[in-house]
Amino acid sequence: xxxxVGVVVFPGSNCEQDVCEAVRQQGVQAEILWHxxxxxxxxxxxxxxxxxxxxxxxxPGAIARFSPVMGAVSQFAREGGPVVGICNGFQILTxxxxxxxxxxxxxxxxxxxxxxxxxxxSTNSVLTQxxxxxxxxxxxxxxxEGNYTCDAQTLQQLQQEDRIVFRYVNNPNGxxxxxxxxxxxxxxxxxxxxxxxxxxxxxLGSSDGIAMFRSLVSSVMAG
Amino acid sequence: MSEPIHRSLGLTDxxxxxxxxxxxxxxxxxxxxxxxxMWSEHCSYKSSRIHLKRLPTEAxxxxxxPGENAGVVDVGDGIAAALRIESHNHxxxxxxxxxxxxxxxxxxxxxxxxxxxxxxxxxxxxxxxxDDARSRWIAEGxxxxxxxxxxxxxxxxxxxxxxFDRTYLGNPLVNVLCLGVLPVDRLVLGQATGxxxxxxxxxxTTGRDGIGGVSVLASAGFSDEETDAQKRPxxxxxxxxEEKRLIEACLELLDAGLVVGIQDLGGAGLTCxxxxxxxxxxxxxxxxxxxxPQREAGMEPFEIMTSESQERMLAIxxxxxxxxxxxxxxxxxVRATVIGKVTPxxxxxxxxxxxxxxxxxxxxxxxxxxxxxSLHEDAPLYDxxxxxxxAWNEQLRQLGEKKSVSSANVLADLCELLVDTKWVxxxxxxxxxxxxVEGPGGDAAVxxxxxxxxxxxxxxxxxxxxxxxxxxxxxxPRVGTALTVAESLLNLACVGARPLAVVNxxxxxxxxxxxxxxxxxxxxxxxGEACRAxxxxxxxxxxxxxxxxxxxxxxxxxxxxxxGVIDSLERRPQGVRLVEGGRLMxxxxxxxxxxxxxxxxxxxxxxxxxxxxxxxxxxxxxxxxRALVSGDVVAGVHDVANGGVGIALAEMAVRSGIGVNxxxxxxxxxxxxxxxxxVVVCVEPEKMSVVENVCQxxxxxxxxxxxxxxQRFSVKGLIDCELSVLQSAFSDRLDSALGSGTAQ
Numbered sequence: 001x002x003x004x005v006g007v008v009v010f011p012g013s014n015c016e017q018d019v020c021e022a023v024r025q026q027g028v029q030a031e032i033l034w035h036x037x038x039x040x041x042x043x044x045x046x047x048x049x050x051x052x053x054x055x056x057x058x059x060p061g062a063i064a065r066f067s068p069v070m071g072a073v074s075q076f077a078r079e080g081g082p083v084v085g086i087c088n089g090f091q092i093l094t095x096x097x098x099x100x101x102x103x104x105x106x107x108x109x110x111x112x113x114x115x116x117x118x119x120x121x122s123t124n125s126v127l128t129q130x131x132x133x134x135x136x137x138x139x140x141x142x143x144x145e146g147n148y149t150c151d152a153q154t155l156q157q158l159q160q161e162d163r164i165v166f167r168y169v170n171n172p173n174g175x176x177x178x179x180x181x182x183x184x185x186x187x188x189x190x191x192x193x194x195x196x197x198x199x200x201x202x203x204l205g206s207s208d209g210i211a212m213f214r215s216l217v218s219s220v221m222a223g
Numbered sequence: 224m225s226e227p228i229h230r231s232l233g234l235t236d237x238x239x240x241x242x243x244x245x246x247x248x249x250x251x252x253x254x255x256x257x258x259x260x261m262w263s264e265h266c267s268y269k270s271s272r273i274h275l276k277r278l279p280t281e282a283x284x285x286x287x288x289p290g291e292n293a294g295v296v297d298v299g300d301g302i303a304a305a306l307r308i309e310s311h312n313h314x315x316x317x318x319x320x321x322x323x324x325x326x327x328x329x330x331x332x333x334x335x336x337x338x339x340x341x342x343x344x345x346x347x348x349x350x351x352x353x354d355d356a357r358s359r360w361i362a363e364g365x366x367x368x369x370x371x372x373x374x375x376x377x378x379x380x381x382x383x384x385x386x387f388d389r390t391y392l393g394n395p396l397v398n399v400l401c402l403g404v405l406p407v408d409r410l411v412l413g414q415a416t417g418x419x420x421x422x423x424x425x426x427x428t429t430g431r432d433g434i435g436g437v438s439v440l441a442s443a444g445f446s447d448e449e450t451d452a453q454k455r456p457x458x459x460x461x462x463x464x465e466e467k468r469l470i471e472a473c474l475e476l477l478d479a480g481l482v483v484g485i486q487d488l489g490g491a492g493l494t495c496x497x498x499x500x501x502x503x504x505x506x507x508x509x510x511x512x513x514x515x516p517q518r519e520a521g522m523e524p525f526e527i528m529t530s531e532s533q534e535r536m537l538a539i540x541x542x543x544x545x546x547x548x549x550x551x552x553x554x555x556x557v558r559a560t561v562i563g564k565v566t567p568x569x570x571x572x573x574x575x576x577x578x579x580x581x582x583x584x585x586x587x588x589x590x591x592x593x594x595x596x597s598l599h600e601d602a603p604l605y606d607x608x609x610x611x612x613x614a615w616n617e618q619l620r621q622l623g624e625k626k627s628v629s630s631a632n633v634l635a636d637l638c639e640l641l642v643d644t645k646w647v648x649x650x651x652x653x654x655x656x657x658x659x660v661e662g663p664g665g666d667a668a669v670x671x672x673x674x675x676x677x678x679x680x681x682x683x684x685x686x687x688x689x690x691x692x693x694x695x696x697x698x699x700p701r702v703g704t705a706l707t708v709a710e711s712l713l714n715l716a717c718v719g720a721r722p723l724a725v726v727n728x729x730x731x732x733x734x735x736x737x738x739x740x741x742x743x744x745x746x747x748x749x750x751g752e753a754c755r756a757x758x759x760x761x762x763x764x765x766x767x768x769x770x771x772x773x774x775x776x777x778x779x780x781x782x783x784x785x786x787g788v789i790d791s792l793e794r795r796p797q798g799v800r801l802v803e804g805g806r807l808m809x810x811x812x813x814x815x816x817x818x819x820x821x822x823x824x825x826x827x828x829x830x831x832x833x834x835x836x837x838x839x840x841x842x843x844x845x846x847x848x849r850a851l852v853s854g855d856v857v858a859g860v861h862d863v864a865n866g867g868v869g870i871a872l873a874e875m876a877v878r879s880g881i882g883v884n885x886x887x888x889x890x891x892x893x894x895x896x897x898x899x900x901x902v903v904v905c906v907e908p909e910k911m912s913v914v915e916n917v918c919q920x921x922x923x924x925x926x927x928x929x930x931x932x933x934q935r936f937s938v939k940g941l942i943d944c945e946l947s948v949l950q951s952a953f954s955d956r957l958d959s960a961l962g963s964g965t966a967q
Contacts, residue, residue, distance in 0.1 A: 011464070011467070011468050011471075011555065011556055012375075012377075012464050012467055012468075014377030014467070014655060015655065017656070017678065018655065018656065018657045021657055021678070036554075051377060052374075052375045052377070052463070052464065052467070054464065055375060055462070055463065055464025055465075055467075056375065056464075057464065110649075110650055111370045111371075111374060111650045111651075111652075112649055112650070113374075113648075113649055113650070113651060113652050113653055113654065114649050140654055142374075142652050142654065142655075144374075195654075197657070198654050198657065200657070201657070202795075203660055203671065203792070203794070203795060204654070204657060204659065204660060204671075205795075
């Protein structure tokens with residue numbers, strides 16, 4: 001059976017078609033999942049794409065986490081299903097309690113859209129298992145609230161448990177410990193602020209994101 | 224005695240008399256308010272229409288020309304591109320963030336009204352000087368507004384311009400361009416047809432914000448800060464989240480074929496949308512003003528009819544389709560309310576029909592009853608007096624006399640002219656939709672061209688540029704505007720694109736001054752001449768007048784937006800860069816005329832005679848450059864524009880971190896001349912002969928001017944410095960003036 005990757009759409013999401021393109025590039029199916037449905041349509045992996053779900057009202061992710069689909073996503077994650085949150089998706093996953101920490105406004109208090117160099121800090125996650133440990137990859141960032149923060153104890157836990165998946169080479173937003181992406185204890189839920197789907201073609205400037213989608217798809221096959 | 228009400232609404236006595244003639248009676252207050260907004264300069268183009276007719280608007284690939292919400296051209300593969308540019312100058316001067324934000328919102332609606340998905344924005348911005356605190360406040364607010372709205376609504380901002388100049392002190396120019404794509408067969412027009420069809424208002428509630436925005440704000444200049452602050456309630460407030468849902472809902476309605484016609488609500492709000500759809504369709508419309516969802520209690524009918532509340536659309540649907548329309552809107556959490564019904568008009572043979580009636584309930588009292596078309600077609604048309612400024616005649620007498628500019632420190636001048644606009648565009652999402660091959664900061668932006676429904680990549684590209692040059696146009700609006708169009712054409716050539724169409728945003732001062740009207744008329748002629756010569760039609764535009772502050776009119780600033788197509792987009796265009804050991808060559812005719820240049824203005828020289836545009840030569844140069852770029856013969860390319868060859872070389876150097884060793888530039892005039900039809904290319908040594916042959920065949924002059932490499936920037940006899948000096952000047956200017964955004 002063909003692998004199906006579900007891409008969740010909230011009102012205000014805007015990167016869903018881009019993620020679908022990156023998924024299809026892997027030769028698997030991309031399925032749009034509507035936030036108001038509580039079914040994941042038997043998808044094998046879930047991506048929560050970037051954008052401004054619910055206009056980022058209150059704060060990014062604060063309203064989206066109450067959407068019916070998020071109950072199903074949480075259940076799926078608890079059962080070990082691969083879940084990736086990109087940018088606004090990462091913010092939603094932290095609001096939903098599926099990942100620790102929070103994303104606050106960038107140091108400098110400006111929206112930032114630019115290239116970013118990331119170091120692969122862990123290859124033990126559904127998004128990074130096919131990457132080279134320590135490799136530096138070029139993945140664009142595009143956020144206002146990308147400044148990762150968490151309490152000291154959580155940070156220590158993330159460090160000790162090898163759950164910091166990516167670090168910025170040049171920290172653009174003030175994130176604690178240069179963190180660009182983290183995973184949960186089960187290593188099946190990954191959140192990151194940079195946009196790997198924007199790095200799937202040399203024509204667009206980088207193809208370093210392709211291996212991440214390859215990792216995600218192969219984690220389904222393996223699982 | 225108090226002022227008659229029509230005057231306080233911005234109507235002249237003779238316009239009031241016209242309304243009396245049309246109606247055959249005195250208008251009531253509601254009717255007067257509706258005429259006032261529709262006959263405002265902003266909506267009626269009453270001072271400019273007579274001149275705009277002189278622009279060329281036709282070509283075989285033009286599907287929709289000026290007069291609709293956006294121009295549309297056929298770009299092949301069953302895909303059409305919709306293009307529109309607008310100004311939001313006056314609101315942005317009063318309330319920079321919301322002024323700019325709602326400018327973005329408005330232009331997006333113009334594009335998806337045509338059935339197109341908006342895929343890119345560009346924002347040509349012009350502010351007062353960086354050493355003026357208020358200008359900095361306006362600049363930061365405007366840039367945040369574009370960023371805040373554009374990013375959130377989910378349309379990438381892929382380029383634009385950022386200019387700081389004293390002429391915009393107190394009156395910034397905030398122009399916004401939007402590009403959309405649609406399947407050719409989904410093209411819809413903003414018209415109401417079919418008696419009994421329903422007018423459904425989609426989106427936001429209607430409030431008291433923005434009442435009279437077009438007449439109070441956009442059709443008058445600025446006087447002092449206190450009066451201006453009182454105008455702030457006329458600025459609308461935007462909600463990008465509402466707009467995002469509105470875009471998705473409207474495109475789904477169009478996909479489902481449920482819409483007969485659709486129109487956005489912009490300037491003049493419901494009055495404009497109802498009367499325009501009705502009169503375009505040759506029909507009338509009954510509007511139940513009580514059905515309009517209101518944001519606050521106790522709104523008067525004139526407030527509801529003229530409110531400029533944002534994020535609203537008017538869809539004309541068949542009664543049978545209403546349930547499905549409401550279902551789709553509910554899914555996107557978009558409000559949908561029937562507020563009107565299409566009634567007979569000239570199109571159905573009813574010569575007495577075509578009335579726009581505003582009612583208190585569909586069966587209730589008639590509050591206003593006017594011929595729908597009279598709000599548009601009968602709007603006054605002025606041929607305002609025009610006169611060349613007295614200095615102009617003086618200038619003509621001095622024809623041939625070269626203006627001399629001298630400088631004690633060429634390096635300091637070069638540094639002064641170098642500005643990296645990254646501080647601006649790094650705040651814009653410029654990559655969404657995975658189309659952006661070349662983003663902001665290059666000669667032109669380049670997008671992959673994908674089919675809007677199937678998302679299939681065509682292997683081709685669209686290129687987009689916006690250009691304006693107030694310095695040239697201040698000296699000679701006609702030649703200056705022609706040179707501006709020429710620059711756009713060359714910018715497209717630098718990314719390998721051939722031009723398809725132009726939209727324009729004509730930013731001028733107070734048209735009641737004959738000198739300003741002369742500038743406008745000359746600029747339109749200059750644009751018409753250039754567009755005809757280059758065979759590029761003008762498919763739409765916007766005129767912004769009354770750009771004056773405390774009695775000072777801005778320099779004439781026609782802004783050109785040009786879209787082009789790249790027939791084969793296999794690799795990224797080489798762009799503004801150098802390669803180590805590359806040879807530097809200057810394509811195009813030599814020029815040492817500095818009148819109108821940034822360098823001349825730096826030294827307070829404002830007059831002179833612009834370098835002439837040789838149309839045939841320009842087309843040959845563009846052709847040569849396009850061939851060299853698409854054939855991958857050159858390694859780097861940059862057109863010679865603002866700041867001349869000096870800035871072209873410096874930008875190529877700082878962007879690639881590679882130095883320059885140039886010679887054969889005789890003096891500072893040659894270094895800073897902005898003479899047209901010239902491009903600097905960086906070429907691998909073994910490919911120099913190819914460039915030479917191509918230029919020779921085309922009869923285009925070519926000069927070897929140096930070598931790229933190392934970490935020094937040197938122009939023999941003029942400049943010799945470490946590259947890092949230029950790099951700091953380049954990157955620090957906006958960061959230090961406007962605050963470091965990234966705090967790296």
